[in-house]
Amino acid sequence: MTQVSVQGAPRYLTGDKAGLKEFLDKFDVFLFDCDGVLWSGDHLFPGTVETLELLRKNGKQVVFVTNNSTKSRADYRKKLEGLGIPSTVEEIFSSSYSSSIYISRILKLPENKRKVYVIGETGIEQELQSENVPFIGGTDPAYRRDVTPEDYKKIAAGDESILDPEVGVVLVGLDFHMNYLKIALAYHYIKRGAVFLATNIDSTLPNSGTLFPGAGSMSAPLIMMLNKEPVALGKPSQAMMDAIEGKFQFDRSRACMVGDRANTDIRFGLEGKLGGTLGVLTGVSSKEDFVSGDSKPHVYLDKLSDLLESE
Template sequence: MGIPATAEEVFGSSYSAAVYISRILPKQHPDLQQKKKVFVVGEAGIETELDAEGVPHIGGTDPKYRREVTPEDYKLLAAGDPSVLDPDVGVVLMGLDFHFNYLKMCYAYHYIRRGALFLATNTDSTLPSAGALFPGAGSISAPLVKMLGGQEPVAFGKPSQAMMDAIEGKFRFDRSRACMVGDRANTDIRFGLEGNLGGTLGVLTGVATKEEFLEGDTRPHFYVDKLSDLLEGIQEQ
């Protein structure tokens, strides 16, 4: 689209999670040095980012987790049998999963109960697509939150400042000259406000409505109908 950028300049939530697991977790949780595997509840994009950071993982798109639960599964999981629960798993990472099922939820729960850290790429409740809303990544992790008595995962999507710190740590950009553009007040705009960026710009091409931006609890500094409106303003000048 004519925007000069490189792959390294794109910070998705899955990338931030992979960086956190590979570079930060070993310092914060030295006890996990021997448990370096990640159990993934999500799609191929998460696996790609983990691979790029050299993080071993299981679950994800593996077909053996895309099936119904059997009586034998209950017995083996309850017993913590190493033939089904990998003893090297130290992290459960949850994201948007189009093949989410009861079996994956059982695995994730038992890994966490056995000491694995509970992480999520993001906790967006909905996903906008085809002009409507569908379950987001946060809806995938919600059952685990309920099962764990309200324990929330460490999330890396907006508004998590862990992502902001990762960006600043790599590029040393000037926050006062940066503007956050987004279509969701409680994630995008909050991310920019809590990160003390120079500005926040709401766009009406996604989740939030004009009323939410003007009257909601989290309000952007400015809003436009669509991002391309900025180009029209520049051309007029």
């Protein structure tokens, strides 16, 4: 996919009251990344609630767009509410939901290949269930074990006791119990013709002020084994942008993407031809990334709550 870059350096608007007001007035809809923008792990950034209240008070629509596949939309709403952020399930668009919509409504799978082999957590399972998509793997404890000599033989022989013949999709998200068996099964399902999907390709996950392995690190071994990229359904995939636009029916030129990661959030907004992109320095990308990288935001701030200075 071609990287899109905004010509010229992005504007730094922290402390620029007039510039902030002018920027906010251009948009009706704000798409928010969550981790690294509103919070890090379970730490809510100061001023987040007030900033969202300010936008809503001024008639702006707020949509939470997250690549975190470990939570369903209902789980995410609970997290938002627990942090004091009012929200509805309908305002939340997660990569697990995006993936489920893609599998159920866009992929045309043969009758006998409708099952999904999941590498991931309960968020994926809940969203697949909401779309009535059958699945195996995921949080099933039967997959949390070491590989035995017998497993190698059974997998090589295509034994149906270990390789389900109805699997037509392998969906890879962030999995906190990743192991050799899961990778081996995913590889063999894909080699046998299953569609290779990833909820998202974020290499890292911000938490507690540092970085941990992200969902992209789960699909990386398979990419290396297969020499093949998955269809990714989180940011910056435009399949996700199309789905969001279809659901919320907004004018892209009056929408702004807010994120902390240049290569996913900002790129998502640029390639989606949104009217604006806003970078914040509370997550993964540095000032250097925003100013000199391939995916430059239109503007950037030290932190999201700097928007409060527009009042």
